[in-house]
Amino acid sequence: MASNLILEMRNITKEFPGVRALDQVNIKVVEGEIHALVGENGAGKSTLMKVLSGVHPYGSYDGEIFYAGELCQFKDIKSSELKGIGIIHQELALIKQLSIAENIFLGNERAKRGIINWDEAYKQTIGLMKKVGLDENPATLVKDIGVGKQQMVEIARALSKDIKLLILDEPTAALNEEDSTTLLKLIVELKKQGVTSIMISHKLSEIERISDSITILRDGKTVDFLDMKKDQVTEERIIKSMVGRDITELYPERHAKIGEPLLEVKHWWVDHPVYDRTIVKDVSLKVHAGEVVGIAGLMGAGRTELAKSIFGKAYGRNIRGETWIKGEKVDLKDVATAIKHGLAYATEDRKNDGLILIDNIKRNVSITNLSKISRRGVIDENKEIVSTETQVQALKLKYSDLLQLTKNLSGGNQQKVVLSKWMYTAPEILILDEPTRGIDVGAKYEIYTIINQLAEAGKAIIVISSEMPEVIGLADRIYIMDSGRMKGELNKAQASQEAIMQRILSTKVEV
Amino acid sequence: MSKLKDKLLKNDLIKKLLTNDKVTLLFSLFKANIRQYGMFIALIAIMTYFFFATNGISVRPLNVNNIILQNAHIIVLAVGMVLVIVTGNIDLSVGSIAAFVSAVAAVLMVRQDVPWQLATFLVLIIGLLAGAWNGFWIAYVKIPAFIVTLGGMLIFRGFTLVVLQGVTLGPLPDGFNRLSSGFLPDLIDGSNLHVLTLLVGVVFSAFYVISMVLARKRKEKYGFEVLPVWVSVVGALIVIFAINLFTFTLARHRGLPNVSIILFIVIAIYTFISKKTTVGRHIYAVGGNAEAAKLSGINTRRTMFLVYTNMGLLAAVSGIIFAARLDAATPKAGELFELDAIASAFIGGASAAGGVGTVFGAVIGALVMGVINNGMSLLGLGIDWQQVVKGMVLLLAVWFDIATKNRR
Numbered sequence: 042m043a044s045n046l047i048l049e050m051r052n053i054t055k056e057f058p059g060v061r062a063l064d065q066v067n068i069k070v071v072e073g074e075i076h077a078l079v080g081e082n083g084a085g086k087s088t089l090m091k092v093l094s095g096v097h098p099y100g101s102y103d104g105e106i107f108y109a110g111e112l113c114q115f116k117d118i119k120s121s122e123l124k125g126i127g128i129i130h131q132e133l134a135l136i137k138q139l140s141i142a143e144n145i146f147l148g149n150e151r152a153k154r155g156i157i158n159w160d161e162a163y164k165q166t167i168g169l170m171k172k173v174g175l176d177e178n179p180a181t182l183v184k185d186i187g188v189g190k191q192q193m194v195e196i197a198r199a200l201s202k203d204i205k206l207l208i209l210d211e212p213t214a215a216l217n218e219e220d221s222t223t224l225l226k227l228i229v230e231l232k233k234q235g236v237t238s239i240m241i242s243h244k245l246s247e248i249e250r251i252s253d254s255i256t257i258l259r260d261g262k263t264v265d266f267l268d269m270k271k272d273q274v275t276e277e278r279i280i281k282s283m284v285g286r287d288i289t290e291l292y293p294e295r296h297a298k299i300g301e302p303l304l305e306v307k308h309w310w311v312d313h314p315v316y317d318r319t320i321v322k323d324v325s326l327k328v329h330a331g332e333v334v335g336i337a338g339l340m341g342a343g344r345t346e347l348a349k350s351i352f353g354k355a356y357g358r359n360i361r362g363e364t365w366i367k368g369e370k371v372d373l374k375d376v377a378t379a380i381k382h383g384l385a386y387a388t389e390d391r392k393n394d395g396l397i398l399i400d401n402i403k404r405n406v407s408i409t410n411l412s413k414i415s416r417r418g419v420i421d422e423n424k425e426i427v428s429t430e431t432q433v434q435a436l437k438l439k440y441s442d443l444l445q446l447t448k449n450l451s452g453g454n455q456q457k458v459v460l461s462k463w464m465y466t467a468p469e470i471l472i473l474d475e476p477t478r479g480i481d482v483g484a485k486y487e488i489y490t491i492i493n494q495l496a497e498a499g500k501a502i503i504v505i506s507s508e509m510p511e512v513i514g515l516a517d518r519i520y521i522m523d524s525g526r527m528k529g530e531l532n533k534a535q536a537s538q539e540a541i542m543q544r545i546l547s548t549k550v551e552v
Numbered sequence: 553m554s555k556l557k558d559k560l561l562k563n564d565l566i567k568k569l570l571t572n573d574k575v576t577l578l579f580s581l582f583k584a585n586i587r588q589y590g591m592f593i594a595l596i597a598i599m600t601y602f603f604f605a606t607n608g609i610s611v612r613p614l615n616v617n618n619i620i621l622q623n624a625h626i627i628v629l630a631v632g633m634v635l636v637i638v639t640g641n642i643d644l645s646v647g648s649i650a651a652f653v654s655a656v657a658a659v660l661m662v663r664q665d666v667p668w669q670l671a672t673f674l675v676l677i678i679g680l681l682a683g684a685w686n687g688f689w690i691a692y693v694k695i696p697a698f699i700v701t702l703g704g705m706l707i708f709r710g711f712t713l714v715v716l717q718g719v720t721l722g723p724l725p726d727g728f729n730r731l732s733s734g735f736l737p738d739l740i741d742g743s744n745l746h747v748l749t750l751l752v753g754v755v756f757s758a759f760y761v762i763s764m765v766l767a768r769k770r771k772e773k774y775g776f777e778v779l780p781v782w783v784s785v786v787g788a789l790i791v792i793f794a795i796n797l798f799t800f801t802l803a804r805h806r807g808l809p810n811v812s813i814i815l816f817i818v819i820a821i822y823t824f825i826s827k828k829t830t831v832g833r834h835i836y837a838v839g840g841n842a843e844a845a846k847l848s849g850i851n852t853r854r855t856m857f858l859v860y861t862n863m864g865l866l867a868a869v870s871g872i873i874f875a876a877r878l879d880a881a882t883p884k885a886g887e888l889f890e891l892d893a894i895a896s897a898f899i900g901g902a903s904a905a906g907g908v909g910t911v912f913g914a915v916i917g918a919l920v921m922g923v924i925n926n927g928m929s930l931l932g933l934g935i936d937w938q939q940v941v942k943g944m945v946l947l948l949a950v951w952f953d954i955a956t957k958n959r960r
Binding site (some may be wrong): 074088264313352355375376377379380387388393394395396397398400404407408409411412415416419420422423427462 | 753757769771773774776826829830831833836837840843844845846847848849850851907
């Protein structure tokens, strides 16, 4: 056994009622390296990290944790923190109404007898921010800085506790390319300062870029360990281990015939609902039957706002421009009207905008089209069960019971419920906003297959995605949007990451 | 919980039972509604306790009748309030609206000699408009419901004082009072038992059995799982027994009070609306996730507006029932009604976060409080201790809710 291991977890088994989340998992992390932990959703990555950080305390799992050469039995997060293990969760745990300094020292205040020494706190905050490459006033409220910087504040907070092992759970999931790059650089920088990192990520390109070794989990078991220096590591190899099968083609082939234009938007302008700002500026777009159109761009480019404003003016104020459906000018004055005209919009944010998490699958699906199962306002529940079941089965949803609450489903299955509820309206035109965000490779492939089937059935589909390979892989045609403007259009032959980036960047110079 | 299940699974007979599909269906149904059944069982336990503590006085016909009369106005409010709470909001103005409505009714009938039927109709409209006033500010101007209805609480209390000029107004016409304190006429005069009341019990039992059989048939037609026949039969027998015990008890006094008919209609209508209609679905969706509901094509503003307008209407019904029982409109009528109604909804399983709660639960919640109040009065405990106990019950009920939720 190499002596420079900082962490070794041996035969970790963790059971929840009815499920074995971890089954004899082993993981070894060498001191001073960046270790990637990958696997499909539900493979047990987060559970393993919760065992390590004491969220699941000693006694609630089987197996042994050796950290910095000693056997550890953490009873809570505090005890693992004391040993220098810090965890940064997928959902940011910052309090937005408080300042950067207040957040960094929350629960760990620079205080004597309960009275806070703010000068000291600010001084230390500046020092910590320097470490993570932030240049902000420590008194700035967290809500006033971007998501990317908020992530840095999280890391600064971890560093304030003298962390030796940093666990990052999908740190770039909510970040755009630029912020992601900065964050990855920071992780590499921390490595030079002697901080070991364990990074959970779905983005294989990032892992290839910065990690030294990879542990792959599948169904709660360790299935593979890869050393970036010794092994021949490719994306295909990782994917194969993750899903246990070859995905020869990440994007399934499509045989759709492109027909008449179904939706056309002309000279579309949208103002911010509260502030005096224009969010969408003179955008025009067109999508045909059987066509998949991508809208690429960085986060904050105005794509979601564009989609929501088209979809029955669900976003914005002072909306100008024209919408044409099947060659006819229409006024989609509210969401119900948009649905009536065959439009569907699957939201970017499943949890906040897409699903009623405390409600069951059946009612989440039927909500978009209650008239289908009701007569004079009275719902036929039996009809509802049959029709929603047919719908979710068509999308191969994995569920035990239609009355299961949607909050208990995995990300990929939640996305399928969102798609089901929109298929339930029998739409002609679908706008899918980040349809594969935060879901694993296997589920992504299934979603792509569904998109293809829809296109083959003659539907018009708009896919908004921040992952450029996805847009390129899926779309027949790509619009590039930046700062609220359409800055270019590429067909499949012209499309490449470079071509898209170039258009985004050139517009920035132009403005 | 799971350990207990493991242990049980070792026993062959229980294993057979537990792995039987229909029995599991029964279990899952029970689990899904544990909160409601829990409160229902608590209600029965409380009633049993007072039965023994008061040597049976608590279930005497006169007392059962009193419990209904004393709590009818709160039950009506609780039915409206649970819908408000399901949307994730609150209505603090209902007590003041009830008072205002009863004040206007009294002035119309006593000072203006308006026929009581017309006066009742007019004040129902006034309640509706008062609710619409709240609804307008909440749904369309987007002012938080807490503030709008706190304002409404003051505004309508003020109006009540203005209308009554600070004094109690009564007596009210007999016809009006009979809405609350009258009884169903009997078929046979001079009988010891109220025959029509017994008949109502029998008709309801038959109605219950028929609708249950029809529901089973419909489910079978769709090929869904249904509960084992014996479970349905036992369930039906219990319900029939309960209905007839209730009507028999009241028949020994003076029969069904008129207000019980009003209550039944209100509860039936709102149970139907919340469970079976698209409007009901919209209310739950808005409370569960307003943004998702809006993006699913639901007119969330109109839904909110309707819920508050409806609350105003039910507050008017409540005010009418209360004034009719009191035989007068008083400036202080309706004080703290809003808190009783809110407590009823929460005791009955509604969640302050919205999206969760049932009409049936709210009614049970109101009855739990009513039965405790009544029982403690019989035992000679004053209003002071009743308040303490009510507060504790509210706390315990919500604690029970959270505890069972975590285990699920």
